[in-house]
Amino acid sequence: xxxxxxxxxxxxxxxxxxxxxxxxxxxxxxxxxxxxxxxxxxxxxxxxxxxxxxxxxxxxxxxxxxxxxxxxxxxxxxxxxxxxxxxxxxxxxxxxxxxxxxxxxxxxxxxxxxxxxxxxxxxxxxxxxxxxxxxxxxxxxxxxxxxxxxxxxxxxxxxxxxxxxxxxxxxxxxx
Amino acid sequence: xxxxxxxxxxxxxxxxxxxxxxxxxxxxxxxxxxxxxxxxxxxxxxxxxxxxxxxxxxxxxxxxxxxxxxxxxxxxxxxxxxxxxxxxxxxxxxxxxxxxxxxxxxxxxxxxxxxxxxxxxxxxxxxxxxxxxxxxxxxxxxxxxxxxxxxxxxxxxxxxxxxxxxxxxxxxxxxxxxxxxxxxxxxxxxxxxxxxxxxxxxxxxxxxxxxxxxxxxxxxxxxxxxxxxxxxxxxxxxxxxxxxxxxxxxxxxxxxxxxxxxxxxx
Numbered sequence: 001x002x003x004x005x006x007x008x009x010x011x012x013x014x015x016x017x018x019x020x021x022x023x024x025x026x027x028x029x030x031x032x033x034x035x036x037x038x039x040x041x042x043x044x045x046x047x048x049x050x051x052x053x054x055x056x057x058x059x060x061x062x063x064x065x066x067x068x069x070x071x072x073x074x075x076x077x078x079x080x081x082x083x084x085x086x087x088x089x090x091x092x093x094x095x096x097x098x099x100x101x102x103x104x105x106x107x108x109x110x111x112x113x114x115x116x117x118x119x120x121x122x123x124x125x126x127x128x129x130x131x132x133x134x135x136x137x138x139x140x141x142x143x144x145x146x147x148x149x150x151x152x153x154x155x156x157x158x159x160x161x162x163x164x165x166x167x168x169x170x171x172x173x174x175x
Numbered sequence: 176x177x178x179x180x181x182x183x184x185x186x187x188x189x190x191x192x193x194x195x196x197x198x199x200x201x202x203x204x205x206x207x208x209x210x211x212x213x214x215x216x217x218x219x220x221x222x223x224x225x226x227x228x229x230x231x232x233x234x235x236x237x238x239x240x241x242x243x244x245x246x247x248x249x250x251x252x253x254x255x256x257x258x259x260x261x262x263x264x265x266x267x268x269x270x271x272x273x274x275x276x277x278x279x280x281x282x283x284x285x286x287x288x289x290x291x292x293x294x295x296x297x298x299x300x301x302x303x304x305x306x307x308x309x310x311x312x313x314x315x316x317x318x319x320x321x322x323x324x325x326x327x328x329x330x331x332x333x334x335x336x337x338x339x340x341x342x343x344x345x346x347x348x349x350x351x352x353x354x355x356x357x358x359x360x361x362x363x364x365x366x367x368x369x370x371x372x373x374x375x376x377x378x379x380x381x382x383x384x385x386x387x388x389x390x391x392x393x394x395x396x397x398x399x400x401x402x403x404x405x406x407x408x409x410x411x412x413x414x415x416x417x418x419x420x421x422x423x424x425x426x427x428x429x430x431x432x433x434x435x436x437x438x439x440x441x
Contacts, residue, residue, distance in 0.1 A: 025197045032195055037187035047298055050193060057200045058207060118186035138183035168179050 024064050028057055031077055038078075038139060041122060042085060042131045052088075056081035075145065082131065082149035089127050121171040125164055128152070132160035133168070209276060252320035255327035255357035262362055263315050263331060263353070269307045271300035279361035301417040308425035309415060312336040314347065326358035335369075339433045340378045348374045380410040385432050393424050 032053060039049035059080045060067050067073050122130050128150060135146035136157065143161070147154040258277050265273035318331040331353045340346035350370035356363050371379070387394050387403045387410070394403050399416030415425060 028197050028200060033192050034187075036193040036195070037190050040190040041183065041187055046190060049190075050195065051298070053193065054195065054200060054203055058204045061200060061204055116186050116189045118182045119189065122186065133179065134183060137179040138187065140180075165179060168182055171182070 024061055024068070027060075027068075027073060027077075031074065032057070034139075035077060035081060038134050039081060039085070041119075041134050041138070042127060044123065044127075044130075048088070052081055052084045055084050075141070078135070078139065078141070079149050082135070085127075085131065086151055117171045118168065121167040122164070124167060126160075129160040129164050132157045133164035136161050137164075206272075206276065252322055252327050252329075254360065255329050255355075256318050256320040258357050258360055258362065259318060259320075259329040259331060259353075259355045260315065262355075263313070263333075266303070267313045267315075269303040271297075271303050274299060274303075277362050279358070279363045298417075301419075301422075304422050305415050305417040305425065306337075308422045308429070309337050310339050310341075310429055312341060312347075316349075323356065326356050326363065329355045329357055331355070335374075337374070338378050338382045339429050340374070342433055343378075343436055345377045346374075375411040379413070380407070382429075382432055383410040383413045385435065386428060389431075389435075390424075390428060393428065397421050397424050397428070 035056065036049055036053045039052050040046055043049050043052070056077055060073070060077055067076050070076055122133075125133075131150055132143075132146060135141045135149060136143055141149070143154045143157040146157045150157065262274055262277035265271075265277070313333050313335045316332045316334055318329055320327050320329045322328075332349075333351050333353065334347040334349040335351065336346035336348070340348070348370065352368045353365060354368065355365045383394075383398070383404075384407070386397060391403060395401060396418075397415060398413045399418075399421070400413060404410050404413065415421060
């Protein structure tokens with residue numbers, strides 16, 4: 001599968017357009033890498049991203065009869081994934097101060113950061129700011145759509161995205 | 176197209192493609208269904224037990240009693256406690272897959288006893304493998320269930336040994352609790368309130384100091400810290416890291432530590 005299909009809205013829409021009755025497996029194959037990578041950028045944890053990806057697809061699969069009929073199954077998938085992210089993020093915030101800690105997160109994220117200045121710039125942002133910029137800039141959702149996914153106001157999405165833009169601009173000016 | 180899009184796409188592409196098969200999703204869905212069936216079974220058993228109780232004790236059908244004072248026909252608190260005990264049994268047996276069957280899909284097992292690794296079966300398996308390597312032994316001593324507006328709260332007390340505290344005669348350590356919220360037969364939330372005071376001073380800190388002295392290169396791998404604490408107090412707060420290499424080292428070092436302590440005592 002080409003990178004265009006994985007990353008480009010044009011490629012994805014084209015791919016889905018040739019399948020008159022959308023098949024879950026085809027949908028999964030087309031969407032999985034982009035969703036996973038978007039979640040990697042948002043969570044900065046590959047395991048977390050993989051689990052959220054799996055969870056989102058399972059939920060979509062359970063409702064596939066209805067989702068396949070939707071105008072925008074792609075949007076539904078991201079809404080589901082972002083719901084999962086919100087639940088975990090909220091809980092993580094609430095439990096951040098617990099004393100018994102037995103584990104770290106993604107060991108290799110620092111190594112991956114080393115290879116890409118954008119990732120380093122994103123590391124300084126909050127998960128919500130990362131989610132806002134990934135949803136609106138990388139995935140092309142409007143700030144209203146992203147707001148519904150993240151459970152915040154559209155104006156807050158725009159504010160988060162603009163902070164992310166400032167960080168990314170700095171990266172671009174250095175490159 | 177956003178000027179940031181290509182930057183973000185390029186950054187996303189630094190993550191290797193996801194090695195995830197369609198079959199994995201099907202299996203996970205099936206596991207979820209199995210978990211739901213188990214939960215339904217638990218509720219079914221509770222209904223059956225309640226029905227037997229009604230028939231044999233003349234319970235709610237006995238018109239001589241005041242309806243308002245009677246126990247509910249289906250004791251959901253008992254069913255919730257069974258779910259929690261099932262989870263804790265699997266957890267104590269380091270069975271991540273078994274434990275996850277009691278956890279709701281939208282629950283976050285990342286909370287569990289402060290586990291920070293990923294909230295999925297693989298993450299939990301790593302955590303449990305670390306606990307096993309740390310010779311963690313847990314005994315649930317009591318559970319109390321109480322109804323909530325939505326679901327049931329189950330609190331369980333437990334005592335534990337770790338880092339060979341049982342072998343060295345330093346444990347068990349009492350006074351810790353788990354608090355679970357169970358909804359529709361599945362655990363949706365859980366918090367651990369471990370009492371680590373005695374454990375930290377009697378076991379955790381001495382062992383960490385021993386590792387720092389005997390195997391300083393292992394210390395960052397086992398504990399995930401960049402440096403060895405300079406202050407003795409710092410050793411009370413270090414905690415294990417769930418990576419394969421760390422787990423291997425924990426398995427190696429604890430028996431060695433036990434031998435050293437015993438030799439010293441002799």
